[in-house]
Amino acid sequence: MEVVQFILLGLGIGAIYSLLGQGLVLIYRGSGIVNFAQGSLVMVGGYAYYEFRVAAGWPALPAVVCATAVGVLLGVAVQHLILRPMRTSSPIERVIATLGVLLTLQAAAVLRYGVGPISVPSFLPTDAVEVLPGTTLGVDRLVILLIGVLLTAALYAVFRWTSFGRVASAMAENQRAVASLGHSPDRIATANWALAAGIAALAGALIGPITYLQPTQLTLLIVPALAAALLARFVSFPIAFAGALAIGVVQSLITRYVTVTGWGDSVPFIVIIAYLVLRGSSLPLRSHVLERLPSVGDGRIRVVPTVVIVGVFAFLIAFVVSPVWAQALTVTMAFAILTLSVTVVTGYAGQLSLAQYVLAGAGAFAAATFVHRAGWGFLPALIGAMLAAALVGVLVALPALRTRGINLAIATLGMGIVLFSLVLSDFALTGGDVGIPIGEPSIFGWDFGAIRHPYNYGLVALAALTLSALAVANLRRGRVGRRLLAVRSNERAAAALGVNVLVGKLYAFALASALAAVAGVLLAFQGVAVLPAQFDVLTSITVIGMAVVGGIGTIGGALLASTLLPGGVGTQILHGVDNLESYLPLVSGLFLLYVLRSGRNGLYEMNAHLVRRLGRLLRVPALPSRAPSARAAAPEPAGAAQHERRPSRRLHVADLRVQFGGVVAVDGVTLDLVPGEVHGLIGxxxxxxxxxxxxLTGFVRPTRGAIKLDDEPIGQWSARRRARAGVARSFQSLELFADLSVRENLAVACDDDGARRYVSDLVAPGRIQLTAPALAAIREFRLTDDLDRKPGALAFGKRRLVAIARAVAADPRVLLLDEPAAGLSDEEARELGALIRTLARDWDMSILLVEHNVDLVLSTCDRVTVLEAGAVLARGTPQEVARDPRVVAAYLGRETDEPNPADEPNPAGEAGPAGEAREADESDDSAEGARV
Ligand SMILES: Nc1ncnc2c1ncn2[C@@H]1O[C@H](COP(=O)(O)OP(=O)(O)OP(=O)(O)O)[C@@H](O)[C@H]1O
Known part of the structure; x- marks a missing residue:
């Protein structure tokens, strides 16, 4: 019976989660946004109810109605003022905007009500009723459960059977299509936000009396709700409801039967993370939408300004500032190291991690344990803590290996909670409220305990920050930094160039965690003991938020961001201005929303011109443009034949079949790609x-068939391994790395992938060394003048050439080109054809050319295979294929004996089947072409 009782209690808790979960699904379905601020909206409803009911003394019903109305208005305001202007921002930016709403509402609530709990009377009867023999549940819980059931049924019905529901559902998929059908996406999104925020506020009024009102606690209700919504893939109301109940029940049972604390909070997330990992894939699908990413700095170190700035700060700390300011500067410098960790993991590697502050805590506890329990000195303890945190970081990164974007944000938030609940809150490990004492730190007999020697401690923090910033700058300029940026920009293209995407992600998390550990140690070792409560989950969100405010991809941005974090310079300045420091979190939250809404890349970049002017005033060389120096590794003239090539290789594929569910995309295809030949594949x-x-390149697994490189079966190899073995490809949609210059794009293809680079790049990244094939590709594709441009600054035709040159720079033996001439003019296409022939003839490559431009195929290829509906329709020389009546009838669209229509030029050079027929008409240069 006890089990049943706890299941019932769990259902009561789950019903509360379900109200939030339904709101999450509602907002996602109506606007494609995962709203991390849903818990904060519950909090607003709870406090609004408190204001009306307790402070103003209203009767319960009007108080509930008005609290709900406050939620509705807030939902409309958030959608209208923040998210609507961010219509074209990436989903991740919009998620960060909801984190900004969370931080702002949370800060406002703390300002008004403080951090402690406030009790509020329930308007629902709280008596227990017997539900089953021997088991009871409060009437209030039963009512909430009933509301959950009714709400789920109503939402299900609305979204299933009304036209509003159908249109709203289409919104998450494609807002443009919805608009083109005459509906207003804004109005639909606003309606959904209003409804979801109203439900959240009602939930706040309902559960405030049960849980007490407390900002952090209510805000964190988002966590189980996210888990439930994720189970429902943010689409299904009934599954979200059932998931919420299940999570409530599991938590209730764990709380009763597992004596170790923290499991109740953690288990749902462990399950969710496992689910995400199992469901995910190590590389995104072809359909994966690439997002606009924040711009990144160039990582160049200006020696003179760096020395001057570090010297000035050292002087100020050692001789000028008061202890209070020394402490504020120390906190800011420690936070700067933490925001630098965000620059690495999110700015460079593109992985949104919501666990950075908890990781800092893990590092601090590891160091404290080494010092207190093992008796280590400060320096070994710090290094040990960095290694330990790097290991934990690798664990946190595991979901990142198979999931990305918003799901990863949810997973890392969950990992942070698991780490906090199971490790940092474990009394045996971290000493609970007492924490772990750390004594007086010293290095080689030099004491720098923050309490007795705040200036010395500040100097240690300055040294740590300087080294960290230099390491992050070096990382950016080195091979590993390029690899991370390539992964962030486009995982598929990175893997196709032989970049180890998984190792790159793990490394970014490990390095960021090691940096976070340094920050955690510096923050925690200021006191007499390291305390778990210092490293709460929500501050991780604040850290990400402020990193965005500063500029998430630049070192200057990370430094600026740190001044806004609690206890640092920003707090100290506002303290000086009429004790306004308690407003800092609110101001920072609003700042975050402003930066995101303006679509800019943070304060650092917004003020870059000021920095440049300051540089000129200091008479230091003007800050160079973002692109690396044109002098660096300027290509020397190098001919294709001049570099030593790897031996040629032949790629043979027999009876290839690929099936996606019920769709047979490829059926029984056999191809032979031989050195020196261009093989066309049309259809x-x-x-x-x-x-x-x-x-062939390892991006999809065939259902059947053998793929051999010479005689070696490679069908089971990863995309990366095939690339390293010399099988390169280009992509239909180019998939260039937008953040990297042309030179860096090519460098990613030819950088060696030695493991020691992961360490040596932090110290000595070296200059870009393009290999002979890359230099030859630059010459062959005439890219010398474009090396320092970003792909976005090039004409479309040039971009296509860069994409092929990048594949060629990897010195491939087999090159697979996917529609390289799409969008090129006739003249450009002809030049491209000549280049492809050169690659086959002079570079001795085995080339597969997929093209819709039949002229190009017929004039460039030695052999052609024609596909129709996945199967081979014909194969042979271009002449044979062009004459094949089946090809002419099925693909080229007219009979062989039809007269050749007028030779109209086709500037696009590509089209669907009809266009292809016209392309074929243009091949009148050759007699065979004219016959087609
Ligand atoms: N990931 C996937 N899941 C399901 N179906 C897929 C997937 N990828 C491709 N398909 C289907 O496989 C078939 C072949 O697609 P594919 O893109 O290879 O054709 P294609 O000849 O390259 O076309 P195009 O010339 O338009 O690029 C299509 O029906 C496509 O819808």
């Missing part, structure tokens, strides 16, 4: 051409 849209390339 109408959807014939399976790209899928063949995907299968």
């Amino acid at each position: 109408p849209n959807g014939a399976g051409k790209t899928t063949v390339i995907d299968a």
